[in-house]
Amino acid sequence: MHAPKYQALEIEAKWQSRWEASGLYATQRDETRPKHYALTMLPYSSGDLHIGHWYAMVPSDAKARFMRMNGYNTFFPIGFDAFGLPAENAAIKHGIHPHKWTLANVERMRGQLRQMGAMWAWDREVITCLPEYYVWTQWFFLKLLDMGLAYRKFAPVDFCPKCNTTLAREQVWGDDHHCERCETPVIKRDLNQWCFKITAYAEELLSGLDQIDWPERVKTMQRNWIGRSEGAQVTFKSEEGDPIVVFTTRPDTLWGATFMVLAPEHPLVEKLTTAEQRPVVEAYRAQAAHQNEIERMAVDKEKTGVFTGAMAINPVNGQRIPIWTADYVMMTYGTGAIMAVPAHDDRDMAFAIKFGLEIIPVIKRPDGLAKSAVDIAALREPSVFTAWLDEVHIAYADTGSELQVSLQGDAEINHYITQLRQQMLPGTYACVAGSRFAFVYADATINLDSFANASAILIRCRAANPTAREARTAFELLAGNSFYADVLMDTAMGEMMHSGTFTGTPGETAKSAVIDWLAEQGLGKPEVNYRLRDWLISRQRYWGCPIPIIYCDTCGTVPVPYEDLPVLLPDDAEFMPTGESPLKYHAGFRDTTCPKCGGPAHRETDTMDTFLCSSWYQYAYVSPYHKGETPFDRADAAYWLPVDQYTGGVEHATMHLMYTRFFTKAMRDMGLVDFDEPMLKLFSQGMILGEDNEKMSKSHGNVVNPDNYVSTLGADTVRAFLMFIGPWELGGSWSSTGIEGLNRFINRLWTMMLEPREAPTQVPGDADIAALRRITHKTIRSVTDDIKAFKFNTALAALMQLNNYMIKARESDVFGTPAWDEAQRTMVLLIAPLMPHVAEELWERLGGVYSVHQQNWPVYDPELAADELVTLVVQVNGKVRARLQVSPDITEESARAQALANENVQVFMNGRSPKKVVYVPGKLVSIVV
């Protein structure tokens, strides 16, 4: 007699239909039990469930099943993100209507999803392209418009020439600014576009991250994306009196502002430019505008810019400074104008050096480092000077032509300058740079602390040295010597200098002290800036949710009244390969009447970014296609929301995960929900790679089709393998031999559970029973902890160990004992979340009542799981020299005595007596001799 063979396909088909027929996964509100809303990111209805979907969904399902067995009323819904360009492309290519194509795909994917054996709540499925769904997407648009969170503007926007549509900023990826979907580099276009004011929630989107249990990497990405900067707004004035407002994060460097830069698109450029400079400025602006049209320039391109001819007045010291325009200043961030402080900003430094603009350091290096290069020919008696340097222990190098001196701290610098001057020949000069910037002459020392001194320095140095005549600024005399390279610029928060009454203000308080003073003087105010941009939602495509807006010649932009929703997509649009949306040419859709005046009007023909559909889908699931005043049933929402555990790919960190947080905050403000964050916990899985460790793609030829494996080895094997690959958050590579190993495991498990055996004739020993129960309870403990922490790979490893143990144990006398039965039942319960079909079949064959998935998760008994003997490691001088099998409650004295008595330990102690003995109960004895 042998066990029946493990027939995966038969078992899986049988249980899938039984689960469905018995409504095992139907959703039920149950106020008596704690709820758990588990959610995996909804798939796009591509028509094919690929291995990446399996990799994302299977562990998510396993965790949901685990929660269910732990007493939670668990909701694990599924649906389809069904709008989007692929459907439209299919329509153009194959002449199939996107609606038909999409629904056929959904039907196919439903079948594939069923094969996965997940506990999907099919009764709450949503498909985002159905009017019953998108009526609410449109409703949200109107609500946001009512709240002032939606607006239309004409501006240059990112446009994908392949998809023929605009994109939101966060949908443009990488160095080459390519389309997130098709990887084509984007171009800029000036268009009228609808935007959502996500920036209105910038501060809350940032601070809310502290309240949610999300992976740090995702939170960090969102923080960087939001890009909060604290600083001040400061108003400069042109000589003619035009206010020029700048944003700066370093108001403490204001005294070092030696020029200003306006973005080429800045409106003031036109006004400020002098007649003389107008031709070059106009040429530059034209070129900058043109560069926007074509591909973006290389990242580390040489800085460019032109002088406008105008001068500004630095409000803190009255200094006249030139106003330039350059494309390194962006019109879209801050005010589009900056004060340039080249001494403490590397971009301004590069620009100043290139164009010969003055540089005045105003912050002292916190490290006190200074350097000085002295021309040996400038010294009376070089040997006397070097002897002095040696005597006072000042480090220097002699290059043959100059002494390169390194100095530390004010006292040393001052002492050095005094000595140096005595040694210098008249008509020569030397410099000090770093913690102090000074030019030293036999008869004077001049600090580089103001425009006036800068010119004085330049005049004297030019007179002293013919090569200095080429220098345009005093600073350039330093920049020309590579010895100074690391002390020329410093961006640290240091003590202020050369800054009037603020001189001496320490770095820690400088920023706030200056901001307070600016506000008092009416010169500026505190200001926070964000890198985050508003969400551009218009898409020039057909297959999306229509934007419910009507344009009327008399009434202007008119929202479609709520009662007229939904604005339906016409089904008779013509799909031509023109690259333009068919809606634009569909008279029946486009031409309408104004809801206000009844006159002729036309509809908005752009549709919405599909990320809108997925921004609120988790709310739709609680009561799909809701009919009523709100997008979902309030009682259902109150019970299920918010999502307790979300899982999905990290690629959505700054897109979907940002959008849905924004939606939730807006929904709270419209009174729909009473919480601030949509998903309390998030787990971001890694990516599954091909067998060659490369990203799966058709061009690599390494794409794995899950259906091939599901139809031969069965879904449970595929599930188990995907979870066994490695830590879920790190992703991993497919392995065609690796999956065989998991199939082998299930087969061995099957045989171990079901292979008949005659009852043993001997009574088993107590120790054998205890050992079996010990590993059983230990396994419960580790599998429970591992699944809680999403460590499915180690959970499976623990189950394999139990299986290996039981395979041997079943040959012994413990077979058939209550301990054996306990081990078998436990095994089935523990595998249930991971391999739901095998578990159900084994459960039935063991005589369990339907269904294993409705059983309680086993609880381990710490006493049974406790080790009877532990291995005590004995180290001599940090090296393992012996291992003792001892009872875990051994006394310290006894442990020490046994350790010292060990033969091998004595060999390594070599007759010496222990200096120190470290005892860690249950772990080790460490002897130091």
Added chain:
RNA sequence: GCCGAAGUGGCGGAACGGCAUACGCGGUGGUCUCAAAAACCACUGGAGGUUGCUCCUUGUGGGUUCGAAUCCCACCUUCGGCACCA
């Protein structure tokens, strides 16, 4: 350049202050077979050896500790994100 993650046998990985290499893959030998596959059993980090043993080994170099894959510092490599954001 900045931020984040990761570097452990032939491979995926485990351990995350206390027995390095759990579990799986692959490999070697064996059982079964006319033979092969499957299945099962044994071995499998490297070097040495008198085989109930030693030395070496967790990207590199330092440090802390009785003890470091694990903690600290510096560096190298790979991957991901951001990048002229004032």
